[in-house]
Amino acid sequence: MAEFQCEQCGAELASLPVKKLHEKQFCPKLTATEPVAAEIETSNNGDQPTEELGRLTVPIADPDYFVSSLVAAEIQRVLALCEAQPENLALVGPKGSGKTALALQIAAKRQAPCYVANAYTQRSSDEWFGREGVSLEHGTYYVPSLFVEALETEGAVVIINDMALMQNKSIQNGLNDILDYGIRFAWVEALAATLGRPVRVAPRVLIIGTWNEGAAYTGNIMLSANLTDRFPNRIYMDYPPAEVQKSILMRKTGISHDDASRLSDFGARLRGLQDPVEVSMRGLIQAGRKMQLSANIHDALYYTIISGLKPESQEQALAALEGIYTTNEKHLVSTRTNQWEAWADGGEKWTEVSAEVKASWERAVEGWRPPSKAGGN
Numbered sequence: 001m002a003e004f005q006c007e008q009c010g011a012e013l014a015s016l017p018v019k020k021l022h023e024k025q026f027c028p029k030l031t032a033t034e035p036v037a038a039e040i041e042t043s044n045n046g047d048q049p050t051e052e053l054g055r056l057t058v059p060i061a062d063p064d065y066f067v068s069s070l071v072a073a074e075i076q077r078v079l080a081l082c083e084a085q086p087e088n089l090a091l092v093g094p095k096g097s098g099k100t101a102l103a104l105q106i107a108a109k110r111q112a113p114c115y116v117a118n119a120y121t122q123r124s125s126d127e128w129f130g131r132e133g134v135s136l137e138h139g140t141y142y143v144p145s146l147f148v149e150a151l152e153t154e155g156a157v158v159i160i161n162d163m164a165l166m167q168n169k170s171i172q173n174g175l176n177d178i179l180d181y182g183i184r185f186a187w188v189e190a191l192a193a194t195l196g197r198p199v200r201v202a203p204r205v206l207i208i209g210t211w212n213e214g215a216a217y218t219g220n221i222m223l224s225a226n227l228t229d230r231f232p233n234r235i236y237m238d239y240p241p242a243e244v245q246k247s248i249l250m251r252k253t254g255i256s257h258d259d260a261s262r263l264s265d266f267g268a269r270l271r272g273l274q275d276p277v278e279v280s281m282r283g284l285i286q287a288g289r290k291m292q293l294s295a296n297i298h299d300a301l302y303y304t305i306i307s308g309l310k311p312e313s314q315e316q317a318l319a320a321l322e323g324i325y326t327t328n329e330k331h332l333v334s335t336r337t338n339q340w341e342a343w344a345d346g347g348e349k350w351t352e353v354s355a356e357v358k359a360s361w362e363r364a365v366e367g368w369r370p371p372s373k374a375g376g377n
């Protein structure tokens, strides 16, 4: 005897998640007429900055995300085109150039329910659409993924993040039909029994794919040309210009204009080398946060960016640092001693964080928080 029975069609269902999804998305009685429209819950009481939509989430707008006017105009055009039919948009660029952040900000601007599918967690081409569950009573059953829920939600923004990190090439194939402007549905064998129809992309859905391109990305797979060709809208991203980076660093970490200039200058020097070293915004922001905790610029950059570079790049980075030290810092860094002691004996206190710094952290919270009603994919 099944644990639950669908009130609409009488189907017997093994467990609650299956029942919930079945009724919401897949019950033939409910879906025969029209796809389930998204309902925004209005119980947003302030502690929860996102609006929950089933288990999809509208990301919060990041007041400190900067975008160029050319890119903003292109995004407006893509969103306008998306009113007529689902669209695919590629955000391609070096690590930490703001691809994932921009994808989330597009969803926030559009106030759209959003789901981020991380390409590297998929183990097979079928897994995009669901995973097997096992219960003692009912044996093996198939739980549709949030990716399916998102694709079938009208007006959703579905982010396929880090596409070049897929574990192998065959995993790409699961996406071909969904991404194809002329098809936009996929027959998924394992779902056929519950669904009785293919997975369909709902009207006004925007699918955003992000990936890194280039020889530097060892470990990435080459995306097949027919997959990338399914993204006729493409934005190639680069690091924001120095002035903008300074503003971002000041706004996101609360450091002074001078310190922000020096961090941004460090990034520019390394990126401008003949054999460029990519310095991600992520690393610079983290270094800024440590400077706000009184780290000198050497330690702030060493423990976030420099120590992770290959040896020859480390040398270049240390040389770049020489150029941006204040006299005081240069002296401090070169003359300080580094002593080892049993840690428990040390009288060292934890760094005190001032209320002012804490307040700026509040402000700097990323434009994204995970859904509170987390559900596994």
Ligand SMILES: Nc1ncnc2c1ncn2[C@@H]1O[C@H](COP(=O)(O)OP(=O)(O)OP(=O)(O)O)[C@@H](O)[C@H]1O
Binding pocket: 064, 065, 066, 067, 093, 094, 095, 096, 097, 098, 099, 100, 101, 102, 162, 210, 212, 240, 248, 281, 282, 285, 366
């Ligand atoms: N234009 C920008 N304005 C404000 N913040 C930015 C901007 N670009 C990047 N950032 C910040 O830099 C950090 C890294 O950005 P993000 O994670 O989006 O990079 P990414 O391109 O997706 O990197 P990866 O390729 O490693 O996934 C984030 O904290 C993001 O908010």
Ligand SMILES: [Mg+2]
Binding pocket: 099, 100, 101, 161, 162, 210
């Ligand atoms: Mg990313």
